[in-house]
Amino acid sequence: MPDSPAYTPPKVWKWDAESGGRFAKINRPIAGATHDKDLPRGEHALQLYSLATPNGVKVTILLEELLALGKKEAEYDAYLVNIQEGQQFSSGFVAANPNSKIPALVDHGTSPPTRVFESGAIMVYLAEKFGAFLPEEPSTRAECLSWLFWQMGSAPFLGGGFGHFYAYAPEKYEYPIDRYAMEVKRQLDVLDQNLAERQFLGGDEYTIADMAVYPWYGGVVLHNVYEAEVFLEAKSYANVVRWAEEIEQRPAVQRGRRVNRAWGPEEERVPERHSASDLD
Numbered sequence: 468m469p470d471s472p473a474y475t476p477p478k479v480w481k482w483d484a485e486s487g488g489r490f491a492k493i494n495r496p497i498a499g500a501t502h503d504k505d506l507p508r509g510e511h512a513l514q515l516y517s518l519a520t521p522n523g524v525k526v527t528i529l530l531e532e533l534l535a536l537g538k539k540e541a542e543y544d545a546y547l548v549n550i551q552e553g554q555q556f557s558s559g560f561v562a563a564n565p566n567s568k569i570p571a572l573v574d575h576g577t578s579p580p581t582r583v584f585e586s587g588a589i590m591v592y593l594a595e596k597f598g599a600f601l602p603e604e605p606s607t608r609a610e611c612l613s614w615l616f617w618q619m620g621s622a623p624f625l626g627g628g629f630g631h632f633y634a635y636a637p638e639k640y641e642y643p644i645d646r647y648a649m650e651v652k653r654q655l656d657v658l659d660q661n662l663a664e665r666q667f668l669g670g671d672e673y674t675i676a677d678m679a680v681y682p683w684y685g686g687v688v689l690h691n692v693y694e695a696e697v698f699l700e701a702k703s704y705a706n707v708v709r710w711a712e713e714i715e716q717r718p719a720v721q722r723g724r725r726v727n728r729a730w731g732p733e734e735e736r737v738p739e740r741h742s743a744s745d746l747d
C-alpha cells in the first residue's frame with residue numbers, strides 16, 4: 468500500500484504556484500520575459516551569462532582551458548544570472564536564450580552577434596571556433612559528440628529526476644526516488660565500464676565530452692552532491708572516481724569551477740569574471 472493518499476490527476480492540469488516545493492517561486496508553465504532589462508556587456512567579444520551550477524561550469528571550464536592553451540580570443544566576460552531571483556526571465560536574457568536557462572553566450576566577434584544557448588551547443592560552438600577539444604578525425608569526433616550528447620540526455624535524470632526527488636521535493640516519495648536512483652546508478656555504471664578501458668570518455672584525448680560530464684557525475688562521486696554519496700554508493704564506481712580526480716586537478720578546471728560562483732568559501736567565489744586577474 469502507498470503511504471501517501473492516492474492522487475487522481477484532474478481532467479485539465481492547472482497551475483498551482485504554491486505546490487512546487489523549492490523551485491515554485493521561479494517555475495512557470497509559460498515561456499517569455501517577465502520584465503524589461505538589458506543584459507550588461509563587457510569589453511570582450513565573448514559575453515557569458517551564467518551561474519556556477521554544473522551546466523554553467525562546463526562552459527567556464529572550456530573557456531579557461533582554451534585560455535590555458537594560449538587562445539587569447541577566448542577572453543570573456545562572465546556575468547552572474549541569479550536564477551532564484553528570476554533574472555533568467557529578463558527581456559535581455561530571453562533574447563539570448565528563449566529557454567530562460569543558464570548558460571547563454573553572445574559572441575560579438577561576429578556580425579551580427581551570434582547568440583548560443585544550451586550548454587552542449589555552446590561547447591561545440593567554442594570548440595569549433597577555436598579548433599580545440601573536439602577531435603577532427605571523424606570516428607574520434609563521433610565518439611566525443613556521442614558522450615557529449617549522452618550528458619545532455621542523461622543529466623536531467625540525475626538533476627531534475629533523482630536530485631529533485633531525493634534532495635529538494637517537499638516530501639520524500641519512494642516511487643520516484645527508486646525510479647531515478649536506479650537510472651542514475653545505471654548511468655554511473657555506463658561511465659565506469661567505459662572508463663575501465665579508457666583514460667578519458669572518448670579515448671586518449673581530453674575533450675569537451677569530459678568537461679561536460681565531469682561537473683555532473685564528478686560532483687556525485689567526489690563532492691557528495693545531493694548528499695547522496697552513501698545512498699548511491701558513489702565511491703564504488705572506481706573508474707569514475709579516478710577519471711574525475713584527474714580532471715579536477717587541472718588548473719583550468721579549478722579556475723572554471725569558481726567563475727560565477729556566489730556561494731561557498733569566500734576564496735572560491737568569483738561572481739563576475741572580466742579578466743584572468745579576477746581568478747589569480
Ligand SMILES: N[C@@H](CCC(=O)N[C@@H](CS)C(=O)NCC(=O)O)C(=O)O
Nearest residue numbers: 520522550567568569570585586587
Ligand atoms: N539543457 C540546458 C539546461 C540548463 C539548465 O537547466 N539550467 C538551469 C540551472 S543548472 C537553469 O537555468 N534553471 C533556471 C530555471 O529553470 O528557471 C543546458 O544544458 O544548457
